[in-house]
Amino acid sequence: MRHATYQPNASILETTKEMTNILLKGGRVIDPACQRDGIMDVLVSGTRIAAIGPDLSASMPAGTEVTDCGGRLVLPGLIDTHAHVYQGVTGRFGLNADMCGVHSGVTTLVDQGGPSSITLPGFRDYVAAAAKSRVVAFMSCYLVGGLEGHYYPELYRPECLDVDAAVKAARSNRDLVKGLKAHAEIGGFARWGVDVMRQAARMGREAELPVYIHFGQLWPKPKEGGLAVDPDSIFNQVVEMLKPGDVLAHPFSRHPGGFVELDGRLHPLVKEAIARGLKIDVGHGSHFSYRTARIVLDYGVIPDTLGADMHGYNTTVPAPPGTPDSHPDEEDHMFKGRIRFSLVSAMTSMLALGLTIEQVVPMVTVNAARMIGMEETLGSLRVGGEADVSVLDDQRGRWTLRDNEGTEVTTDRLLTPAFCLRAGERFDPTASILPTAQAA
Template sequence: MSPAASVNTSFDLLLRGGRVIDPAAGIDGQKDVAIRNGKIAAVQSDILPASAKEVVDVSGKIVLPGLIDTHAHVYQYVTGRFGMNADMVGVQSGVTTLVDQGGPSCMTLPGFRHFIAEPAKSRTLAFLSAYLVGGLEGHYYPNLYSPDGVDIDATVKAATANLDLVRGIKAHAEIGGFARWGIRVIEMAAEIGRRSDLPVYVHFGQLWGLPESGTNGEDVDTILERVIPLLRDGDVLAHPFTRHPGGFVNREGEVHPVIQAALDKGLKVDVGHGSHFSYRLAKKAIAAGIVPNTLGADIHGYNTHVPAPAGTPDEAADDENHPFAGQAKFSLVQAMSSMMALGLSLEQVVPMVTSNPAQMLGLSGVIGTLRSGVEADVTVLDEMRGRYILKDNEKTEVVADRLLQPAFCLRAGVRYDAIAPILPQAVAA
């Protein structure tokens, strides 16, 4: 469309003058983004401001397809202290699409749809738990996650009947479960994935504590090599940079030799950042060529402190035994800054939160792009230059010279400012 043609077109909104990066469309440059009726109408240079009812100057900002968080925990209340408010970690944090990882099960999916996904302003999808109980603070109640707590037929039926909402299956491969039940649970989860023809997202790194009898002969460093053959092209290995045993770096400090073979097989890697993310181990893995495909934030109530409303006591701040005590503020955009601080470029990180997760969800061309005609999901970021210290829970520090912060987003053309109380504030060192 030429600038002359734009005069005769009535756009509802024009985002003018930002750096637009859309990996799916091969766009990276200063462009204008026009929205009409909640959909992307045009992305091009020099759209006349008079052609739009409202013009927002985003010069100096980064304009991206709406961010996709592939690892959220937003089954609020039902998953206990894990579940966050969907819109707090979603549109109020600059994120337009959330994927709840294993909160709902085949039994609790109707509640997730009615009470979480439908009311949320953020697009909210799910990877269905392989376990009947879903995400019920399993580290407290590991026996709920035994093979007896998996119903393959019921889970396949629920997943395939709800494909508008369910885009994959969530499972765990970690030493606590292996010590109790061996490999059977992950075998069952892999079967659910095959029968439903959905990707399986596998948690690696210790989650449940060990039973009183110890590891029962299981070796944490053999879990990866035993699980990977069960998985298919498109399945996802999560938490590559965990500080817990059973991640991508073994006890000798070396990247598992099976990882490259897994990537060659078509398996994908999701950061699943969370609080067990280790800069120390991430540096080793990235140096060995392990660059994740997607960047889930893994924000939940045990690693992110939600301040109490004004005028009410903040129990988390006052009680050192409270599960939130001492925890930080966090966001998917902060996780993007983490990856850049490790040496990845902005151009490498943007696909991890746009086009790659859209592909993982089987929604390429529907979300994660600014292609004309799709729903206008757009994220606008500020990029701050300076010297910023980022710290993980091992107290390892990295220095970032660029820090990203959400300014606002559009979800289906509706604007939401980045006002979430969990957003970290940039403080230059």
Template sequence: MAEASGYDLLLKGGRVMCPASGIDGVRDVAVKGGKVAAVEEAILPSAAREVIDVTGKLVLPGLIDTHGHVYQYVTGRFGLDPDMVGVRSGVTTVVDQGGPSCMTLPGFRKFIAEPAKTNVLCFLSAYLVGGLEGHFYPNLYSPDGVDIEATTRSALANKDIVRGIKGHAEIGGFARWGIKVMEMAAEISRRADLPLYVHFGQLWGLPESGKNGEDADTILERVIPLLKEGDVLAHPFTRHPGGFVNAKGELHHVLQAAIDRGLKVDVGHGSHFSYRLAKMALAAGVVPHTLGADMHGYNTQVPENPAPAGTPEEHHDDENHPFKGQARFSLTQAMSSMMTLGLPLDYVVKMVTTHPAKMLGMEDSLGSLAVGRAADVSVLNDVRGRFVLRDNEDHRVLAERLLQPAFCLRNGERFDADSPILPQAIAA
């Protein structure tokens, strides 16, 4: 047994990839007091109370999911259990995108962020109602449902967990109210000095009167001038109208200039992912900066997850909603998709570690295995073979490499990857 001055835990023999530290090779990682205590080529097993052999596995800084929906119960069927999406899926930090608002943030803090074992952050909704089931109640998302002053105050007073603002630039909203709501969201973002994360692609559907003269293919070009450096364009690979690819099948010409002036792109996998469109965008040079899984209760099959008591009967029908997608997926599955599309592993690791840490303005605490940092570590199985991956168009691709979570450490505490929503590998 190690002496009192020894390490609490030793991860031995894994391939450590830490872009922030410039490490990529077989290393041992020692943990003491919930912090990274050493990263060295060889550490004696006798120096630690517990040793875990991770030979053949990837040892990464704790994965950061930039797009989650974890305001359970309050956001209806959208909200998943934060630890099911987080530590039980090998992910140590989850960013809820637009679940809480200035009105509901206190509840999010007390009942979601504080009890969770996962590090839970959020991008505050520009709307007073937050991320309720907007496809059922789109009128809640009008300009009258935005309070610039109140939302700015809330964001500034809660920057420990509020790391950005969430807005929606989609045809259903534009057809009803034009660009007004997006202008208001951009103003909140500027006043709070936080990044604005913008949803592109149809979300709430069209009003009965039609498109009211709006053209989904003009949305991107009209919204981008509102945005500032560090703001985030989401869902680049969506098949829905209003995304990065227009109705003619062409990539919008304004995208490269937007990226050149400092706007970022987040995959936002979920119900807005098409291999067909991803190949087109990547071929044109649009490479996403960060990777969010975008799991929620409508695109993720949660075992034994009936509609909560009191849910209106029309909300029980899971077959006729606009967000239906894969029954199961995860952040690591999304990483596998990116590699299948041709992005190298070292870049994909940056998409879930150093890049989101910078997006969140938290490079000093997240995304690194530097000695002295909180011991947030994700350990993945790197499985080789032939596997079938599919997207929301049911297009299937063959992958020769599949990343699957084994376990993670959050502040040095171990959590096995036992989430019931983790996808099962399908051999080709």
């Protein structure tokens, strides 16, 4: 572990002496962006980080609130790269931002495909501005956005995209729009072929933003007929259109048409895609499979980022009236969409699969910040920087984890949110959707 002393920043303390000072005492600080890993204190003054070092008790201002973080992980504020929080507009699909965010130990959320070029102003005013969590978006390539998780396929045909409108909206809202989300509709390739994907790739090039691609559930043939689709052909068709920095999602999906071919082997173009500069986001979701994950990891493919992909059809949130009675994310597996999870529990899943904490933390901090082009302000703990901090309990024991295929794995390490600071304000993990660990 690396130990370095970062003395209190006098200017920060002077300008914030009337504000609340908090000392996070004696936790394991892991900050890959700053190559920092050791038992340290973190001093927060107002909304900023004032100092980081092995023992700051002697130099903390009078009246500082001391929080014992012994045995806990003190991390840069966690970034969930795959959220669905356009609550109220996307139907039952969109969840409350702070429930998924600060009240789940996460300080920043990246909504994937909720707002569109038409509905982005509403997303800004009623979600991003209203939330205590920081909220940004990968704007939908479709004019209607992510209604009901793309339940109604006719709204997502090629004629329902407007490249010029999307590029204009993205360029005019750089603070909010950090990328574009493409292809999430069920059976999309069987209905429309690659036309939608081609338009989405053009949007990304013209807007100079990454495009986030959903894999899995694109290939089933519609009941009313459609194109004959070989699921194993989808990956190479999509990758050929993409540019460095674009994001391939759901590498651990249990559905064909993605990273793992029908014969159970890694798609031959996955490593070539990585070499071209494409990125991989776990996008956990209800279609996460330990079996598929084992295959991908055994081939040496480690995802760059980790998103929870929670939404109204795979959590325990009651359905509002006026929405479909059911959704494929509920029907297509044995547990009816009720495996509870969060970003932090997804981190535990990665540990259970054999990844180290040193591999997992970058996925939800520095790598996630790079994905959204905010590495200068997010994803690290820097003296003078905004005090976004996630503190996790790190327990040892034996617990059973289960995916929606019924596959069970046993882990000896369990991460749970203890609390987080968002711009220096403390939030406890009170979200009703947080999972309860099952002892092995």
